[in-house]
Every structure is written in C-alpha cells, then in structure tokens.
Amino acid sequence: MVSNPVHGLPFLPGTSFKDSTKTAFHRSQTLGYRNGYAIARRPTVGIGGERLRFNQLSQAQLDELACKAPILTYGEPKQAPPAQFIPAHVAFDKKVLKFDAYFQEDVPMSTEEHYRIRQVIIYYYLEDDSMSIIEPIVENSGIPQGKLIKRQRLAKNDRGDHYHWKDLNRGINITVYSKTFRIVDCDRFTQEFLESQGIELNPPEKMVLDPYTELRKQPLRKYVTPSDFDQLKQFLTFDKQVLRFYAIWDDTDSMFGECRTYIIHYYLMDNTVEIREVHERNDGRDPFPLLVNRQRLPKVLVENAKNFPQCVLEISDKEVLEWYTAKDFIVGKPLTILGRTFFIYDCDPFTRQYYKEKFGISDLPCIDVSKKEPPPVKQELPPYNGYGLVEDSAQNCFVLIPKAPKKDVIKLLVNDNKVLRYLAALESPIPEDKDRRFVLSYFLATDMISIFEPPVRNSGIIGGKYLGRTKVLKPFSSLEYPDYYGPSDFFIGAVIEVFGHRFTILDTDEYVLKYMESNAAQYSPEALLSVQNHFQKQQAPATELANKNTEEDPGMQELEALIDAIHKQLKDHPCKENISEAFQDCDKEASGFVDKEMFFKICDSLNIPVDDSLIKELIRLCSHGDDKIAYYNFVRAFSN
Incomplete structure (x- = not known):
C-alpha cells in the first residue's frame, strides 16, 4: 500500500500542494428527488470527495441573517425633502x-x-x-x-x-x-x-x-258689462228666415261606410240648427226626417264639461264657451258637428244674398261632389315566368281553375303529320361550333319547332335532341301580343333566333319546296326564289353525275329502274313519312349502313312487304357483305 507523500505537510498561507496520487475528480450531486419532485440540495463535499474549504452556515444561522433589518446593511434611509409650503390665502x-x-x-x-x-x-x-x-x-x-x-x-x-x-x-x-x-x-x-x-x-x-x-x-279682475242684446228684437226681425246649406257626410273610410247627403237649416231667429237627411227611392233606409233635432250646437266647451252627461241633461251656457253661428257655415269648407264632419258644397239663393249683405261674401261656390265612375282597370298580365307557353301561363290569370287554350281543330286536321325540315348552322364565336349542323323541324299543325343535332363521331359533342317541340317567339316580340315564327320566316339564308341562339338555314328538302310552291301566297317572292335557286344549283351536277353513272354502270341503271318501279307500286304506303327517321335513329354513327337483323326489324315495324320480289331484289342490290345493308337507296324507293 502506497501512502500519500504529502499527507501531514503543513498547509501554510500562500502555499498549496497538489496530490499526485488523486484519481477521483467527480463532482458531488446537487439535485435530488423528494416525493416525486426535483429539489436542490447543498453539497457537503467538493470535487473528488474533498472537504469544502469554507465555513458552512446552519439553517438557523441563515434564518437569523434573513431576519436582520436592512438598516444594518444599507444604513439609515434618506428622508424626502418636505413639500413647499403654500399659504391658504394663496392656495384658495x-x-x-x-x-x-x-x-x-x-x-x-x-x-x-x-x-x-x-x-x-x-x-x-x-x-x-x-x-x-x-x-x-x-x-x-x-x-x-x-x-x-x-x-x-x-x-x-x-x-x-x-x-x-x-x-x-x-x-x-x-x-x-x-x-x-x-x-x-x-x-x-x-x-x-x-x-x-x-x-x-x-x-x-x-x-x-x-x-x-x-x-x-295674476291678472286683475275685470268688470264684464252685460250684453244689451235683445232676444225679442232678434225674434221679430229674423222670424221665418232660415239659411239652407247642402252638405255630405263621407264615411267611406270606415267599414261599411258610405257617402250620404244632408240639408242643414240654420234658423236666424234663435241661432238653432237642424240637420235633415235626403232620402231617395228604394235606398233601403228608414224614412226618419231628422238626423239632428233643432237645437243650439256647442262649438267650444269648457275644460271641465268634457264629461258632462249630455244624454241626460241639456248643455247650458256654463258648459259652453262658444256656440255655432252663421259665420261658421261657409260653402266649400268642412264642419264638425257632434263628432261628424260635414262638407258644405252648396246653398240656396236666400243664403247667398244674406252672406253678401251681412258678411260681404259674394262668391260662394257651387262644388260638384258627384262621384265619377272610376276608369276601367286594364288587366295586365304578370311577367312571363318561362314555364310552358305564354298562352298556357296566361290562363292562370284569367280564371281560378285554368283551362287549356282553344286550339284550331281544322288546322290540326288539315296539317296533321306535315313537317317542314331545314338544315341549319349555329352562329357562334366559338370555333368548335362552326361545323355543327342542326335539323330544324317546323310542325304545320301546331306551329311548333323542334331542333335535332345529328351525332358526329369524334367531334366531342353529344348530339341528339337540342330543343323539344315548342313555339318560339320572334325577337323584339312583346308578351302581351306574342308573335311566333311561322312558315314564311323559314327560307334559305334566313336567321332564326331561338332563346338567344342564332341559326342560319343552309338547306331544306324537296317537300318544303313543293309546299312553298303550293302556298306561294304565304311567302315573299324573295323567300320562294331563294329555295328554288338552291335546288336548281343542287340538281344540275347531281343530274349530270346520275346520267354519267347510269351510262357507265349497267347495275346502276337496273337499281334506278327498280327504285322507280317500287315507288310507283307503293306510292300510298303509310311508311313513307317515318322510314327515313327510323333508319337514321338506328344509325348512330351516320355511316349509311345498318345490320341485317336491325334492317328487317325496322321493315317489320313499318309493315314493309319484304317478301315482295321487287323489294327482295332491291335488298340484294343494297347489301354489302353478309351483315350490312346500305339503306340510302332503299329509303329512296319509299320516301317522297
């Protein structure tokens, strides 16, 4: 075991020794957990477990330092300077x-x-x-x-x-x-x-x-001199002198009210008034003579007399400030008597003379109060709502239960199944719409128009019915007097505007030409001439080509002869009107060919005698291959 070489050496101030044998330099932990919360704790040893070289204070010593007054640390605080003294005689x-x-x-x-x-x-x-x-x-x-x-x-x-x-x-x-x-x-x-x-x-x-x-x-009391008016003198002077006024009471603003005529009599002898009602024969009213009995009528009541029981007691001079007098009855002015407002419109000659002498009024008018019959109210149709025809919508305004407008039965019977067909182009700034073609059909029986667009392959436009049967108004036509398109408006080059879209007529069939020639009075000479010139231009090259093909191809000569024979044989067959449309509806691609199965179904639906030897030969000539039949030449044998 190796001992520490510096252990026991004196630690003098200003000198220190480094322990070369020391290998642990970790710091002691200063964080801990108590009841799941992280708290800080004061370390007890230094790096590597060495004893700390400063004095540790206990918690009691720390609390004692915290309780020391700040005056011991910072000294006595400085006092704020006193406020400037302002004497009361200056402040107030x-x-x-x-x-x-x-x-x-x-x-x-x-x-x-x-x-x-x-x-x-x-x-x-x-x-x-x-x-x-x-x-x-x-x-x-x-x-x-x-x-x-x-x-x-x-x-x-x-x-x-x-x-x-x-x-x-x-x-x-x-x-x-x-x-x-x-x-x-x-x-x-x-x-x-x-x-x-x-x-x-x-x-x-x-x-x-x-x-x-x-x-x-308050104002001083004034002495009121008694009046010197002599009532007996007034009676003797104005006895049997009565002012007569003609007035009306207009109560038409109230429920069941009406305008009634009255005669107002003003008696000059005692300033009394009576109101008589003018009766007419068979007016349905009781013939009582007076509306108001002869009496003095109050004009202004005192303030406390508003609740006076007038139906029980008579009004005296104490309850009235002012009574009605002759100067209150003026022709041409309204007058309120007992809650009713009367309008005086005339008076008799004696009254006019009295007002002229007494008040100087010489121009009392005579006002005409007879009510004139109001002018008949013109029945105006409401704006067209866009649903149905104008005539159908107008029926809702005439009767409570609308009825269908009357039709021209003779026109329906004469022109039944007569249709005029035209080929038209759409006028549009869109380049894709320039090549679109439409078939306009005009039905002579109902004057309706339908528009059909033949489908074209790879055009990007879905063909079919463009407009159902309906009447079309001409531009600038009013709804009160509608003007619809007629047969005379359709000719080569005409422009037809249908609900904001303009169509130019390019071509038509021969039936239209025959109809125009047979009804030339309905068309203008220019319209008839445009259709005739158009067909002459088409028939000239077609005739040359047909003659040329007939001379060059013997089979073509046989086909034309066969078509003429079938046309003469079945000229009255009922399928002539619908055979062309039937084949065109089945030929969605407009190729000119239909399947044999579909071909015979159409012939069966139209009752065409396919067992006839001529028709069998025509079907053989029109056949292309085993499953296709060109229906164009077949239709020519039956159509007009």
Whole structure:
C-alpha cells in the first residue's frame, strides 16, 4: 500500500500542494428527488470527495441573517425633502363656494299675507373661512334688500365654534343670528369641490316661491258689462228666415261606410240648427226626417264639461264657451258637428244674398261632389315566368281553375303529320361550333319547332335532341301580343333566333319546296326564289353525275329502274313519312349502313312487304357483305 507523500505537510498561507496520487475528480450531486419532485440540495463535499474549504452556515444561522433589518446593511434611509409650503390665502385665493337658500319671515300686521319667503345667496370664502349672505334686490319690493350679513366668520354655537365648509350641504338648515336658512342648491364649482373632498351631497331641492308675490302676478279682475242684446228684437226681425246649406257626410273610410247627403237649416231667429237627411227611392233606409233635432250646437266647451252627461241633461251656457253661428257655415269648407264632419258644397239663393249683405261674401261656390265612375282597370298580365307557353301561363290569370287554350281543330286536321325540315348552322364565336349542323323541324299543325343535332363521331359533342317541340317567339316580340315564327320566316339564308341562339338555314328538302310552291301566297317572292335557286344549283351536277353513272354502270341503271318501279307500286304506303327517321335513329354513327337483323326489324315495324320480289331484289342490290345493308337507296324507293 502506497501512502500519500504529502499527507501531514503543513498547509501554510500562500502555499498549496497538489496530490499526485488523486484519481477521483467527480463532482458531488446537487439535485435530488423528494416525493416525486426535483429539489436542490447543498453539497457537503467538493470535487473528488474533498472537504469544502469554507465555513458552512446552519439553517438557523441563515434564518437569523434573513431576519436582520436592512438598516444594518444599507444604513439609515434618506428622508424626502418636505413639500413647499403654500399659504391658504394663496392656495384658495378667489375660490368661493356659492349656495342658494331662503328663509321664512312672519308678517303679523297684514291681512293679505301671513308669512313671506325671502330668497338669499350664501357665499363661503375658502381663503379665510368667512361667509356672507346677500339677498338679490327686487325693484319696488318695499323691503330693504342687498347685503344681509357682511363677510365675516359666523358663529356656529355658544362654545365659540365657527361654520366650516364641511358643515354646509344641500337640503340642510343653518341658523345665523337667530334666522334659519334652508340651503336648497349650489353651483357646479361648489359641487365639484365638496365631492373632491369626500363629502356626499344631498339631492337638490326646488326653491320655494313667495305666495304673495305669485298672487300679485295674476291678472286683475275685470268688470264684464252685460250684453244689451235683445232676444225679442232678434225674434221679430229674423222670424221665418232660415239659411239652407247642402252638405255630405263621407264615411267611406270606415267599414261599411258610405257617402250620404244632408240639408242643414240654420234658423236666424234663435241661432238653432237642424240637420235633415235626403232620402231617395228604394235606398233601403228608414224614412226618419231628422238626423239632428233643432237645437243650439256647442262649438267650444269648457275644460271641465268634457264629461258632462249630455244624454241626460241639456248643455247650458256654463258648459259652453262658444256656440255655432252663421259665420261658421261657409260653402266649400268642412264642419264638425257632434263628432261628424260635414262638407258644405252648396246653398240656396236666400243664403247667398244674406252672406253678401251681412258678411260681404259674394262668391260662394257651387262644388260638384258627384262621384265619377272610376276608369276601367286594364288587366295586365304578370311577367312571363318561362314555364310552358305564354298562352298556357296566361290562363292562370284569367280564371281560378285554368283551362287549356282553344286550339284550331281544322288546322290540326288539315296539317296533321306535315313537317317542314331545314338544315341549319349555329352562329357562334366559338370555333368548335362552326361545323355543327342542326335539323330544324317546323310542325304545320301546331306551329311548333323542334331542333335535332345529328351525332358526329369524334367531334366531342353529344348530339341528339337540342330543343323539344315548342313555339318560339320572334325577337323584339312583346308578351302581351306574342308573335311566333311561322312558315314564311323559314327560307334559305334566313336567321332564326331561338332563346338567344342564332341559326342560319343552309338547306331544306324537296317537300318544303313543293309546299312553298303550293302556298306561294304565304311567302315573299324573295323567300320562294331563294329555295328554288338552291335546288336548281343542287340538281344540275347531281343530274349530270346520275346520267354519267347510269351510262357507265349497267347495275346502276337496273337499281334506278327498280327504285322507280317500287315507288310507283307503293306510292300510298303509310311508311313513307317515318322510314327515313327510323333508319337514321338506328344509325348512330351516320355511316349509311345498318345490320341485317336491325334492317328487317325496322321493315317489320313499318309493315314493309319484304317478301315482295321487287323489294327482295332491291335488298340484294343494297347489301354489302353478309351483315350490312346500305339503306340510302332503299329509303329512296319509299320516301317522297
């Protein structure tokens, strides 16, 4: 065992020795866990387990140091400099509290008043806590007014205390020199000052008025001279003189109300009024003579007479301020009598003469109040909603249960199964739409149009039905008077606008040409000429090519002769109208060929006699291979 060579050497200040035999240099653990929580702990040894070279303080010593006052460490704290002294006469200079108050003064030597209310203003000067009481001067009051108490400190009690601003508030009494003042309110500065000092102000009170002063403000009593009107003189002067007015009472605004005619009589002898109703024959009303009996009619009632029992007691002069007189009845003005408003529209000649002499009114009008028949209301159709035809939608506005519009039965029977077909191109700025072709079919029986687009292989456009049978309005046609497309609008080069899409007619069939020639009156000469020129241009090269093929190919001559023979033999067969469409519907690719099985199914559905020797020969000539038949030449033998 090797001993430590430096063990036991003196450790003098300023010198140290390194232990060359030491091999452990690990640090002691300073973290630990207690009850699952990480806590720090103070290390007891140094690196490698050596003893720490400083004094360890116990927990009691640490607590003792923590309780030491900071004054031992930092010394005595410095005191803040004292605030600058501002005297009261500077801080509160020109700051005055103002209170509104009053006091009651007894008046023992007067029979008109027993006490008097005198209003004053209390000023409190904050700079020296002095007060003054001033009464505003009222002119010709007969009372010495002005400064009641000059500025001074007012005694509060017998102990020598004086009033302070803390003793003042709204809604309290203060006694000064044996007079009790009632403080009712203060100004805004006083309110803000007291609230800033923590004083809770009472709500303000209303200033009490002096009863004698208010009595003086009332108007003086005036003596009313009795009227010198002689009622007997009025009776003798205006006896049997009556003003007659013609009026109406329009009550049409209320439920079951109507406009009724009345005659108002005003008797000049006693200023009474009666209202008579004008009856007509078979008007359905009871023939009572009077609406209002002859009486004086009140115009303005006193305020307390609104609840007067008029149905029991008669109204006297005490309940009425003003009665209706002759000057209140003016032609051309409404008049409210007992809750009903009458309009006076005319009067008799005596009344006109009386108003001219008495009031100087010479132009009393005669107003026409007869109601004219209102003009008939034009029945307007609502906007078209886009569903169905315009005629069908209009039926919902005519009757509650709509009925189908009437059809032209003769036109349906004459033009049954008559269809005009046209080849059209779509006008569109899109390049893909320029090569699209459409078949426009016009049905003569119903004036409807249908549009079909033949499918084209590898075009990217799904063909088929483009527009179902419907009537199409012309551009700029109104819904009130609709104008639909007719047969005269279809010719070579015509532009047809269908629901915002424009189609140009390029070609048509021979049936259209024959129909136009047989009904030339319906078409313009230009339209008929355009179709005739178009067919002449097509038939010229076709005739040359047919003659050339017939001369060169003997089989073609046999085919043409066979087609002519079948056409003459079956010219009245009913399949002529639908045979072309039947084969085109089956030929989705528009190749001109159909399967033999499909071919014979179509012939069976159309009742074509395929057992006939001529038809069998035609089928043989049209056959290509074992399973395909070219139906074009076959259709030629049956179509028109």
